[in-house]
Amino acid sequence: xxxxxxxxxxxxxxxxxxxxxxxxxxxxxxxxxxxxxxxxxxxxxxxxxxxxxxxxxxxxxxxxxxxxxxxxxxxxxxxxxxxxxxxxxxxxxxxxxxxxxxxxxxxxxxxxxxxxxxxxxxxxxxxxxxxxxxxxxxxxxxxxxxxxxxxxxxxxxxxxxxxxxxxxxxxxxxxxxxxxxxxxxxxxxxxxxxxxxxxxxxxxxxxxxxxxxxxxxxxxxxxxxxxxxxxxxxxxxxxxxxxxxxxxxxxxxxxxxxxxxxxxxxxxxxxxxxxxxxxxxxxxxxxxxxxxxxxxxxxxxxxxxxxxxxxxxxxxxxxxxxxxxxxxxxxxxxxxxxxxxxxxxxxxxxxxxxxxxxxxxxxxxxxxxxxxxxxxxxxxxxxxxxxxxxxxxxxxxxxxxxxxxxxxxxxxxxxxxxxxxxxxxxxxxxxxxxx
Numbered sequence: 001x002x003x004x005x006x007x008x009x010x011x012x013x014x015x016x017x018x019x020x021x022x023x024x025x026x027x028x029x030x031x032x033x034x035x036x037x038x039x040x041x042x043x044x045x046x047x048x049x050x051x052x053x054x055x056x057x058x059x060x061x062x063x064x065x066x067x068x069x070x071x072x073x074x075x076x077x078x079x080x081x082x083x084x085x086x087x088x089x090x091x092x093x094x095x096x097x098x099x100x101x102x103x104x105x106x107x108x109x110x111x112x113x114x115x116x117x118x119x120x121x122x123x124x125x126x127x128x129x130x131x132x133x134x135x136x137x138x139x140x141x142x143x144x145x146x147x148x149x150x151x152x153x154x155x156x157x158x159x160x161x162x163x164x165x166x167x168x169x170x171x172x173x174x175x176x177x178x179x180x181x182x183x184x185x186x187x188x189x190x191x192x193x194x195x196x197x198x199x200x201x202x203x204x205x206x207x208x209x210x211x212x213x214x215x216x217x218x219x220x221x222x223x224x225x226x227x228x229x230x231x232x233x234x235x236x237x238x239x240x241x242x243x244x245x246x247x248x249x250x251x252x253x254x255x256x257x258x259x260x261x262x263x264x265x266x267x268x269x270x271x272x273x274x275x276x277x278x279x280x281x282x283x284x285x286x287x288x289x290x291x292x293x294x295x296x297x298x299x300x301x302x303x304x305x306x307x308x309x310x311x312x313x314x315x316x317x318x319x320x321x322x323x324x325x326x327x328x329x330x331x332x333x334x335x336x337x338x339x340x341x342x343x344x345x346x347x348x349x350x351x352x353x354x355x356x357x358x359x360x361x362x363x364x365x366x367x368x369x370x371x372x373x374x375x376x377x378x379x380x381x382x383x384x385x386x387x388x389x390x391x392x393x394x395x396x397x398x399x400x401x402x403x404x405x406x407x408x409x410x411x412x413x414x415x416x417x418x419x420x421x422x423x424x425x426x427x428x429x430x431x432x433x434x435x
Contacts, residue, residue, distance in 0.1 A: 071410055076403075076431040078305040090120045097123055099152040106184050107148070116141035121292045123149055126268065131289040133282060134270045139394065139422030140294070142270045143178050146238050150268075151182055153236065154211045163234040164214045165257065167244040169194040169365055170372060170393045172214045175240075179212060188212065193229075195219045196365035203228040217245060217253035224260065231260050238268045239285060243278055244390075247411065258284050272418075303401075303421035303429050310434045317345070319432070320404060321352050324382060330399045331375070333419050334384045337405040342384050345404065349382060356382040359389055390415040394422070403431040 093114055094107045115123060118136040125132050126149035136142055146164075154160045166172050176192050183190075190212035191205040199222065206213070206229050213229070223229045231237075239245075245254055258281070267286045271278065274293070282289065308323070310316045323329060336342045339360040346358040357371035357380040375383040376395050383389075384404075390412060398420040407413040413431075420427025 071407070071413065073307070073433065075410060075413065076305055076307045076433070078303075090114045090117070092120055092124070094148075097148075098127060099148065100155045102186060103148065103152055103155065103182065106182050106186075109184070110181055112144075116145075117294055118142055118292065119145045119148070121294070122146075125290050125292070126150070126266075127152065129266060131267045131286040132269065133274070133286065133289045133291045133293075134268070135272070135274045135292070136294040137272060139425075142240075143175055144182075146240075146268045146270060147175070147178055147182055150212075150236055150238070151179070151186070151188065154188055155186060158211070160211065160236060161234045162212045162236040162238070163220075163231060164212065164238040164240065165217060165220065165245075165254075166214065166240045167216065167242075167248055167250065168388065168393075169196060169216060169368060170359075170389060171241065172216060173369060173372075174394055175214050179214070190214065193219045193223055194365060196363075196368070199223070217250045217257060221253045221256055224257075231257060232262045234262070234265065236266045236268075237261055237285075238270070239281070240270050242269070242271055242281055243273050243275075244415070246277060247415075254281060261285070302425070303417055303427045305417065305429045305431075307431050307433045310432055312435065316404070316432055316434065317348055320345075320402065321349070321354075323402070323430070324349070324354055328399070330381070331378070331395070331397050332382045332400045332402060333375075333389070333395075333398050334382060334402045334404050335390070335407070335416050336384060336386060337408065339386060341405060342386055345384050349384070354382055355380045356384060359383065359385040361386065361388050387412055387416070390419070393419065395419065396422075397425075398422075399427065401427065401429045403429070406431065406433075 094104055094112060097104075114120075118134055118140050122132050122134050122145045126146065134142060134145060150162050154162065164175060166175065172192050172194050176190065179188075179190055189208070189210045191202060191210040191214075193202045193206070193213060193215035195216060195218055199219070202219075202223065203226070206223070213234070215223075220229070220231070224231060239254075242254070245251075267289070269282050269286060269289065274282075308319060310319060320334070324332060334345065336345055339362050342358050342360045346356055349356045357374045359368050359371050363371075371380070371383065372389075372393065372395075374380040383395075387408075401417045401420045403413070403416060407416055417427075417429035420429060
């Protein structure tokens, strides 16, 4: 325990809902709002102390300033629950699936013999041509669950084209890497279409032809407006992490893309969460889908959560520097709310001898990928980032998540700390509170 449990008061204010209803086909409507209300005063602890945020912006939106919603500080303190030692017994092995033998060999070369539960239950459905909604905790193998059957589909019918739409550049890169490993020596072309990279090169690659296109919504819409790609030519569409797309303000792009999608298609929808606003999109995207919902515990259930109290007159940075010197802090993800804050923190940590990298929205894709690779490999012990990496990155072995700045919403907090304690691993999340 780093600090005493705080006394808290007040109620959570619910963020604006993203609502709507679907009238069938490939369209949907929304009556919801964008984000929450900033400038809310937050009460914390006794003695009349308080902390507040007066920053403006559209919390979570692309290129916006940070805006906070009220969060009851009690959520920052929570002991992890024991991880149940219950092994899922698969009904299938990868050998038992009716997929190409060369694909099976590539799966084996990755050390996979038995599918995870989400893979075991969705692979037969996707192979049979069903539309599927797959909901499972992060770190459970959802990417392979949709890649493997779609790769097999392309192997058996070269005319098939697959569009995978994801919220972030980092997630697009991770899916590309998984695709490469599964398609070794299969001569299947792919193109990644993301912002921050040369759009002209992407247009050239698309013109040459790709069986798989992995894209972020904004860049995909841009390419469609330039007539470099037509989503109506894709027979297979995957929407991954849609809730994060909405958090980032991508609703107009998603609405535009769904309205352009072909009616005759196989549609797959994978996420860690499913609520009313997500089902609105699913209803406009899928036809008679089969739901596979395996989320049995909260993502944060195996994460020790605590606060670090920063008393008045104490430098917050000094406390972070002290924590990072602890040998238990092996691989640490630190969140700051602004791009300027990220850069300042990186500079100060480097001056104090820490091996650190940083990611924020203004960095080029090359620099973002370089920073992420350095963090994954262990060359950098610390990665400082804005909420751009709160979803969509899967780095093995993150021991600690540190909220150096308070998250803008309860959902943002959940997604941030979900970068540790993934799958059946445990993790630690610390939130700095100034008083």
